[in-house]
Amino acid sequence: MKVQKIKELKIARTSSTSAMDFFCRLDDGSPLEASIEGIAPGVHELPYTKTDGSGYFPVSNASLARATVKLGHSETLETETGAALEMGGA
Numbered sequence: 001m002k003v004q005k006i007k008e009l010k011i012a013r014t015s016s017t018s019a020m021d022f023f024c025r026l027d028d029g030s031p032l033e034a035s036i037e038g039i040a041p042g043v044h045e046l047p048y049t050k051t052d053g054s055g056y057f058p059v060s061n062a063s064l065a066r067a068t069v070k071l072g073h074s075e076t077l078e079t080e081t082g083a084a085l086e087m088g089g090a
Contacts, residue, residue, distance in 0.1 A: 002026065002027040003024045003025070003026060003027075003032070005024060005025070006022050006023075006024045007022060007023045007024065008020070008021075008022050009021040009022055009023055011087075013060055013087045015040075015043070015045070016039065016040035016043060017037070017038070017039050017040070017043065018037070018038045018043050018060045018062045018065070018085050018087050019035075019036065019037040019038070019085075020034075020035075020036050020037075020085060020087070021033070021034070021035045021036075022034055030071070030072045031070070031072065031073070032069070032070065032071055032072075033068075033069070033070040034067070034068070034069045034070075035067065035068045035069075036065050036066070036067045036083055036085045037062075037065055037066050037067075037085075038060075038062020038063075038064065038065035038066070038085050039062075042062050042063070042064040042065070043060055043061070043062045044060070044061055045058050045059065045060050045061070046058070046059050046061055047059075048088065057088060058088070059086055059087065059088040060085075060086065060087045060088075061084075061085075061086050062084070062085045062086075063084045064081045064082060064083075065081070065082075065083040065084060065085045066078075066079065066080055066081060066083065067079050067083035
């Protein structure tokens, strides 16, 4: 299956929360929704090296995040912990 277009519904990044929600439709028209959220104390920030070696930029990591994926109208996949979410930027 192919995704037609991903629409970002929510992107949030603070020192205590990282979250991302998005929606898309598969090539057969079925909806797919995903929600990933990490909260403190499971969120920490790491310095990543820039590819040109000129310095660092902060990346929030939530390797014990909660995730929910809704496939179509009838199937939901969910985990309370163990999903990984990384967000970079200033």
